[in-house]
Amino acid sequence: MGDYMNIDEYAKLVKEYTPKENRAKHFFWAFFIGGLVGVFAEFLIHCFVNCFGMSVTDAGSYTCLSVIFLASLFTSLGFFDDWVSFAKAGLFIPTTGFAHAMTSAALDYKHDGFISGLGSCIFRLAGSVILYGVLGALFFSVLGVLIYG
């Protein structure tokens, strides 16, 4: 190393000149839009139950599929990323985020071959959700058995 600014001193300088993110605003919009997704899903469940005579459990599954379908469709139409970057956790924590991650990765690698591109890269972001989702489910089901028998 040569005659540069001390690392700690530089870290302080960078911090001083780096603007703070407005967390309260992000939190509000994530909460509000995430809530709207929930209201929309609730509306779909009622539709499925009342219009198609489904059971509430079946209606829940179909609602989940519908939301995934819409998130994927909107992603491929090219405007959903703007919604997600605005709503942040409000849209990437619900199932919409999972669908969005898979579809966007699939779109990126659509020209790179079905096996080497699309197939192997579609889980680039969603892979973590699947792996840790399964591990989490395993952990909590073991915990459930230990506590409730």
Next chain:
Amino acid sequence: MASKILNNIYIKDYYSLAGPVEKSGPLTYDLVLDDYYFHEKTFESAEVKMQRTTTESILRRNNLEDKQVSLLVAGDLSNQISVSCYAARYFNIPFLGIYSACASFPESLIVSSMFLESTKSKYAISTISSHNLHAEKQFRYPIEYGVPRPVTQTFTATGSISSLITNVKSPIRIESYTIGKAIDLNIKDASHMGAVMAPAAADTLMKHLSELNRTIDYYDVVITGDLGCIGSKIFKEYIKRAYNIKLNKYFDAGCELYLKSQKDTLSGASGPVALPLFLFNKIIKEKKYKNILLLGTGSLHNPFFVNQKKSIPAISHAISLEVNHELH
């Protein structure tokens, strides 16, 4: 010593191509694209076509055949600088591929100048490109993925620039250069490249001035590459605190390439084309400055090292231009 004064090297002509977001910015270019595909199927092919187009256009505009040009120096941001390599096969010109991330433009000028000085050849071409979506795919997240972006992040500029370097007297003289060092001040955040690169730019500026025995007043304007609006403030403060230098006239090309109203561009433009796009289409066209110091800045990161939480090295190369407006 990594600085040298050149006697007889000039930039005879330049041809710039810019993407759709740059098109809505404040500057005008030789050719602009309406979309990111440029009539190709993939972004990778689009960028190859961009490089091919600017190199072809500069040859055509100067009535040059391939064989009259002794060297093509090209660089970009893709893995294995594949865009430059794939574009180079269309030309019957000896080719050197270079990489200094976003400091590739000054590096290409340095290599071309050294070559022309030592071989007494007449012409060399430097071609530099970057493509926003190609770079996003390579360095960040999938293009359609709406990841939350911090305000410190920069927006990779889309464009390609070819410059014709010659030893025939022309208005823009490449007066001297300084080759920078890889510098790492322990910044690990790849979305804050301005902070990564500012110390490298400052160090190269200092080396350039001390090795050529100049003061900052020698230059009418100093232009950094792509520190961004936030990074350029850090740079100014850094040189003030570390070296007690105050810049009179200073621009950061990245911060100037877009309008403030273009919200997605966050802290400004980045990418190796940001500096030449701004230099040729604003500073040179304005005809206001004679002695111009360019400090290209490159963040030498790679997604693997970033994921492994390693701090990021940065580099900056300096080029000093002397513009003779009477000839221009």
